[in-house]
Amino acid sequence: MTVTLADVAARAQVSPATVSRVLNGNYPVAASTRERVLRAVDELDYVLNGPASALAAATSDLVGILVNDIADPFFGIMASAIQAEIGGPGGRAGGERLAVVCNTGGSPERELTYLTLLQRQRAAAVVLTGGAVEDAPHAAAVAAKLRKLADAGTRVVLCGRPPAPDTEAVALTFDNRGGARALTDHLIGLGHRRLGYIAGPEERTTTRHRLEGHRAALAAAGIEEDPRWTVHGRYDRRSGHEATLELLRRDPSLTAIVAANDSVALGACAALRESGLRIPEDVSVAGFDDLPFSIDAVPSLTTVRLPLAEAGARAGRIAMGREEPPPGGIAAVRGELMVRGSSGVPRE
């Protein structure tokens, strides 16, 4: 029924071993023989059996990319960059690898299951993107999994994620703390003293780091933070909308709102506008990430640009062994403050 290596070998009048060697190209085969084999492959329309070769060679050409939310451009951009370097079809890399992205939906269990699935497939490499969940047992489970993957020869790279201790995983970490600090510093510099903060989900590292940076800026300026000024939500627009209304209810005198990311900031803008407040005359708004749509917002969004594509590309290259990992296996990727129209001098 299906064409096998043996069929090709028969047609080309060589042994299966030779066909295999032609296809893998890592063993000398005479040019004439090679050509004969390739012709047979073509004529029979032969397609290598992936599982069989993975089994025999004890390695596969699968590379996994884990993302929290595939519908979010934040992850889409990174995934795209990673994949381009992994070299799926058409990539810069030579061999054809199946770069696959797995959507964890932010759930720790799914993350673990995907990791197991990739381990099961004997993946060549795995790149984990996005913040981790701050749950000790889960973190330990993930670390154990990563260790096992590394043992099995799978290269592990973390992109935009804190390092995993006791692991061989290379980590490219975003400097969320520093970016948030710079952002709030900017707002304080404009004269703001009462700043609302819409944070992400409580248990995520990204959430915590950004919040810490924000608070560090407040502390440095001698501003005592009012607990009512912080609201937690999800990393989406809707959440920003709701949280803003809540903040406004709690303290109508806020002059600035700092959001966990750009989507949240956009939701905040909508809520402010609906409440009859002008941006930035009445309230300044700031986001984080600098996704493509942020510059198109009206007014355009003040935010922190994260080099998502660059970091992803680098992670991809490291995963493929085409770039040296950073010393110590850890590198911090810095963000850049982008001051735009949504932030201004506070009223009064």
Place this chain on the structure above:
Amino acid sequence: MTVTLADVAARAQVSPATVSRVLNGNYPVAASTRERVLRAVDELDYVLNGPASALAAATSDLVGILVNDIADPFFGIMASAIQAEIGGPGGRAGGERLAVVCNTGGSPERELTYLTLLQRQRAAAVVLTGGAVEDAPHAAAVAAKLRKLADAGTRVVLCGRPPAPDTEAVALTFDNRGGARALTDHLIGLGHRRLGYIAGPEERTTTRHRLEGHRAALAAAGIEEDPRWTVHGRYDRRSGHEATLELLRRDPSLTAIVAANDSVALGACAALRESGLRIPEDVSVAGFDDLPFSIDAVPSLTTVRLPLAEAGARAGRIAMGREEPPPGGIAAVRGELMVRGSSGVPRE
């Protein structure tokens, strides 16, 4: 080194066959035996070898999702919905499948290569999303590939993509023509007579269908189209920005601009604003797709909502054989006109 089925069997004092049956659960195994096996699996931290079982069973649990651009929420939303139904970890489905998304970047060659890679992996199903390229040889090559995949037992579903003739592939097609028609009808109804159109890349089905719908509306209203009113570009914001400036240069008297999709529309809005034109007082703008950010634009975008998530979910279920394919293997998915602030009565 690595733990194998045989190791587990030895530890549980049963034969490898029994362990396999416990793990696959499709053969009667006494409860006590099963428990003993599971304990051994746990103690040894055993992970099934995917390639080996795929080889032996001649099937794998891999499901491929092809998208044009993973960084575009249009595809992200569909992919997410498909994946949720495929049942990757945590999905509704029972078995654990590795749902993987492959980024073709809109390139026909990559698309083909990914298809081959999936065929090589003996994928259980493949879902192709997004418009196809209108190139006869390529279309034929894809059709041939899809036929081969189907022959090998891979279920093939097209989501938001025109049917592939002579193929067993099930197609869930977006009614781009109808949506575009309704959108332009709306604009004409408001009184617009000079409408610019920013189309997508020339050779894509989606581009052509939307443009045809637009032109049908013009024709029905007896409006003769000026060739200068159409500009082709890519499906991104930047393209919308450039194309709008070009349209304005060609004919400053345009009162409406219809964009190939929402991202393009946003770019158009930015360009109009920079040119000192108000939306919709001076120029109305319309998009397509109704992505999440469209409602947040200022003014919010008049567009056509495509039920991306619903269509993706359905495609996923069909791919898993959990839902009957539509009669004839083809179903049209209709869009819904969303009239918002960016469209209004033309000036003068």
Place this chain on the structure above:
DNA sequence: CATCGGACAGCAAGCGCTTTCTAGATGGGG
């Protein structure tokens, strides 16, 4: 009490490929 059928468990034959080791050529140097 002998027999029969059902419920489990094991044997062993592959699945299609890779790779080590071996063998046959070939050709150049001593």
Place this chain on the structure above:
DNA sequence: CCCCATCTAGAAAGCGCTTGCTGTCCGATG
């Protein structure tokens, strides 16, 4: 002119799992 180094191709042993078929044990049946 023979031998050895160099190339190239083949034989065959798995890789780790699934599954058809064959047994075995046991309670139920006549």
